[in-house]
Amino acid sequence: MEIKVQNVSFKYKGSKRQVLSNMYLELKENRICGLLGKNGVGKSTLLYLIAGLLRPTKGMVTVGDMESQKRCPEMLSEVFFVSEEFELPSVRLADYVKMNAPFYPRFSQELLEKCLAEFGLEYDLKLSELSMGQKKKVFMSFALATRTKILLMDEPTNGLDIPSKAQFRKAVSASMSDDRTIIISTHQVHDVEQLLDHVIIMSNEGILLDNTTQEICDKYVFETRLPQDMDDVIYGEPSLQGNLVMAHRGDRPETPLNLEILFNATTQGK
Template sequence: MLKIENLSFVYKRSQKKLFDNFSLSVEKGKVYGLLGKNGVGKSTLLYLITGLLMPKSGKVNFDNEDVSKRLPKTLQDIYIVPEEFDLPPISFRKYIECNKSFYPRFSEENLEKYLHCFDLNMDVHLGALSMGQKKKVYMSFALATNTSLLVMDEPTNGLDIPGKSQFRKFIASGMSDEKTIIISTHQVKDVDNLLEHVIVMDSNKVLLNESVSEICQKLLFVETSSNDSAEEALYISPSIQGKSMILPNKENEESAINLELLFNALLTDTDKLKVYLQN
């Protein structure tokens, strides 16, 4: 669905390439988590994917079309929710009327359903909403466009605790086999139960591009106060319970993925984890 090939990019005022010969592929019908430290280029990558920035060299192909050409058939099938945005001080119904025609599969019925996830409706005025409410409304419109690719940059920033819980329900209600969602975030605990695939970036390279099911088949995530398994642990971090550990999943046990632990382990010793993930 999405293929990035030999991508290079540099900002005009920078002397260092942010991406150099960077490649990545994304499949259809999954929720992806894009993780990485500050400054590695996650937001920039999202803008390159959606055609808002142009690469110095290389290509971003979406359904076999170069997104930098900004063809109407490509733009009507991609939507981005940036971390920061402005909405005009008009009624939401007016906003819908002005923008829905750009997206042939837009559904007002779906929009009402998504707004309901956030305890909102279409009879709101955008100028009277808080930043958190604006984000909920904007994300609801984005999902209702029914584009094949939806890209979201730090979507849970600015949401309160109930809003973050509602967000998980909201994303789950909008998924289908024809839709792909890429979520770039530092708030991994807000999305760890949503993700089907994890991409971890660092210093112009992909450290991990793997499905959650494959990760959990090969790695075991454990919270314990015991030292019994410490010797075979691939990574250990202190926790309230005592220790958070990643172990080889030798007995095919079930465990929920701990994205924060996985991310820190990859940054500490990528090769050590890859030995088990690639077997």
């Protein structure tokens, strides 16, 4: 399902500040997209608008051919939103699944148990007895198992320890399908940069960058350079090993994407 954000503006009731202004964005299916931006640029707001939990002040957001703010059942069965803050009821996981899985026609019990196992959790557990980090793993496992065509995640790796972040990447990869789009809004760029195949960078002025990771790596290299080798550098910052840089690729071999360097270069207008 394609997502279209068409001339969308938004501000919260009682606030004079415009969070989004005349935003345009199109995102095709079969993508794992990173949504990046500084605090306050409207990343979470955009996810809420796509999910139909907020209504634009102006413009329209569509999921497939459905207007998101109308929240029709056909759309809601294909959209799942993992918000940064959430509550789970004090029930057993089996009861939670029994109550909620019927809303998602393609829900997979097998995928749920596979994701839980990836996080080192059993299916037979009581939600009220879990730590916050464990609850987050359960909630994300359920979200992945819905197999919705649109999956929105707001800061999914916050509160996860280092092994759990690797488990998260494996679980997301295992749940991906040709007709699915996953949008991950995050500040923890190194947690997801190996997972993404599309990057969107927002600012208060709108979309600064909207490209596939392959398009970015075709144009640029991300390297460690010595101070005397900086002639063609677009952006660089010092590190203990040398200068971390972004430069035009030319005929150089392709390098892995450094999402933090790309973000800093883009937001500083380089």
